[in-house]
Amino acid sequence: MTLDDLQRRLAGFATARDWQRFHTPKNLVMALSGEVGELTALFQWLTPAESASVLEDPATRAAVLDELADVTIYLARLADVLGVDLLEAAEAKVNRNESRFPVDRFD
Amino acid sequence: MTLDDLQRRLAGFATARDWQRFHTPKNLVMALSGEVGELTALFQWLTPAESASVLEDPATRAAVLDELADVTIYLARLADVLGVDLLEAAEAKVNRNESRFPVDRFD
Amino acid sequence: MTLDDLQRRLAGFATARDWQRFHTPKNLVMALSGEVGELTALFQWLTPAESASVLEDPATRAAVLDELADVTIYLARLADVLGVDLLEAAEAKVNRNESRFPVDRFD
Amino acid sequence: MTLDDLQRRLAGFATARDWQRFHTPKNLVMALSGEVGELTALFQWLTPAESASVLEDPATRAAVLDELADVTIYLARLADVLGVDLLEAAEAKVNRNESRFPVDRFD
Numbered sequence: 001m002t003l004d005d006l007q008r009r010l011a012g013f014a015t016a017r018d019w020q021r022f023h024t025p026k027n028l029v030m031a032l033s034g035e036v037g038e039l040t041a042l043f044q045w046l047t048p049a050e051s052a053s054v055l056e057d058p059a060t061r062a063a064v065l066d067e068l069a070d071v072t073i074y075l076a077r078l079a080d081v082l083g084v085d086l087l088e089a090a091e092a093k094v095n096r097n098e099s100r101f102p103v104d105r106f107d
Numbered sequence: 108m109t110l111d112d113l114q115r116r117l118a119g120f121a122t123a124r125d126w127q128r129f130h131t132p133k134n135l136v137m138a139l140s141g142e143v144g145e146l147t148a149l150f151q152w153l154t155p156a157e158s159a160s161v162l163e164d165p166a167t168r169a170a171v172l173d174e175l176a177d178v179t180i181y182l183a184r185l186a187d188v189l190g191v192d193l194l195e196a197a198e199a200k201v202n203r204n205e206s207r208f209p210v211d212r213f214d
Numbered sequence: 215m216t217l218d219d220l221q222r223r224l225a226g227f228a229t230a231r232d233w234q235r236f237h238t239p240k241n242l243v244m245a246l247s248g249e250v251g252e253l254t255a256l257f258q259w260l261t262p263a264e265s266a267s268v269l270e271d272p273a274t275r276a277a278v279l280d281e282l283a284d285v286t287i288y289l290a291r292l293a294d295v296l297g298v299d300l301l302e303a304a305e306a307k308v309n310r311n312e313s314r315f316p317v318d319r320f321d
Numbered sequence: 322m323t324l325d326d327l328q329r330r331l332a333g334f335a336t337a338r339d340w341q342r343f344h345t346p347k348n349l350v351m352a353l354s355g356e357v358g359e360l361t362a363l364f365q366w367l368t369p370a371e372s373a374s375v376l377e378d379p380a381t382r383a384a385v386l387d388e389l390a391d392v393t394i395y396l397a398r399l400a401d402v403l404g405v406d407l408l409e410a411a412e413a414k415v416n417r418n419e420s421r422f423p424v425d426r427f428d
Contacts, residue, residue: 001198003110009201016210022259026158029143029150030258030347032178033354036136036143037251043136044244045236048368051133055189065191068182069200071139072193075178082162084172086179091108093176094116103123129366133244137365140247144358151351152343155261215412217324223415230424240372243357243364246392250350250357257350265347269403279405283414285353285396286407289389296376298386300393305322307390308330317337 003087007080010073028078035074039067110194114187117180135185142181146174217301221294224287242292249288253281324408328401331394349399356395360388 001009014020042063043051055061079086108116121127149170150158162168186193215223228234256277257265269275293300322330335341363384364372376382400407 001194003194006194006197006201009198013201013204017208024155024158025161026150026153026155026351027258029147029158030254030351030354033143033147033351034251034255034258036140037248037254040136040140040244040251041248043133044241044248046133048131048133051131051136052188054132055191064189065196066200068186068189068191068193069196071182072197073200075175075182076197079175081159082171082175084162084175086175087108087110087113089172089176090113090179090183091116093173093180094113094120097120101124134365137240137244137247137361140244141358141362141365144355144361147351147358148355151348151355215408217408220408220411220415223412227415227418231422238369238372239375240364240367240369243361243372247357247361250354254350254354257347260347262345262347265345265350266402268346269405278403279410280414282396282400282403282405282407283410286411287414289392289396290411293389295373296385296389298376298389300389301322301324301327303386303390304327304393304397305330307387307394308327308334311334315338 003076006072007076010077011080014077023077023081025078025082028074028081032071032074032078035067035070039064039071042067110183113179114183117184118187121184130184130188132185132189135181135188139178139181139185142174142177146171146178149174217290220286221290224291225294228291237291237295239292239296242288242295246285246288246292249281249284253278253285256281324397327393328397331398332401335398344398344402346399346403349395349402353392353395353399356388356391360385360392363388 014023042060043054046054054064075086121130149167150161153161161171182193228237256274257268260268268278289300335344363381364375367375375385396407
């Protein structure tokens, strides 16, 4: 499944339930933010080292995958409603970051 | 550029600057959360209707694209470090949501 | 109960359970952020007008009060661990804002 | 300055600038969330140990105090607009937490 496929599927899902009226960019930004908050809660008491093996426990793994899915879903839906190509925007930003943070400054 | 391409590029970017040591899942969750906060700030005083035309103003458009890019970048990087396939996780979640919210309940 | 009283009570609560080791500023910022995410989720689909009467429904009222309590608790605890006086910092910021946003510009 | 004093001052500040129309609970939750995002960004690359001495550097200290002030301001303003007593809500929650997490389970 590509990001485009996911966005088409989410648009159909919203249309079938008449949920487009809730899917304003403002509301979707809040939904994205709420899901990132739930993801954050899963990591808040872990040391950085513990966070690197967070997927080893099956219950925590399921919870992390579920929150990452929700974050991806609302980010994809928000971008679709706004008409923004996320991967193109990200590529443009990485290009700008290559100039802002030249490798030789970090050698 | 696919999500995979973006993740490979971000991994190379981090390696070239020796930034992998900062890129623990815990830190990347915080970076994702910080960027979502900046995105939220762009929408906080807008009405839902105003938020739907947020890209019409060129300066706001650039700011929104920039924050969406940063959110995408940290989400992609976090998933790569964890070894999670975001699109697969999202697809599995949409499948579960189809069962949790059957269309006929919303007709 | 004053903010100082709350902070003393929270410090005692953490000490009695040997939770100070989890209460680094980094972790407490994440806990604060997670609780704000849960608060955000309660408001995400409401219109601004609906959000103004969010306390009228008893179940939603209890949920909103619970999340506001959690946000207050982690903000108070974070400030205590850092040794920051929140009300003094807020007063200093309001003073700066009086200069940044003079009233006559908004008449 | 007490929390009540701060809330009265913030209400006057908003009235003098005719900003009450922006201060719906929904918008204020977003503003709170945005400020917590900025606070998070200041801590994202720090180790937990580094985060404990974050106030030692004068520039970082000023930035952290500024964000804590903004978080306090929007939380106080949100509670005032909703008519919620934050300290009472927090005290009630700590009382519930005393029952949920009895000390002897953590001895």
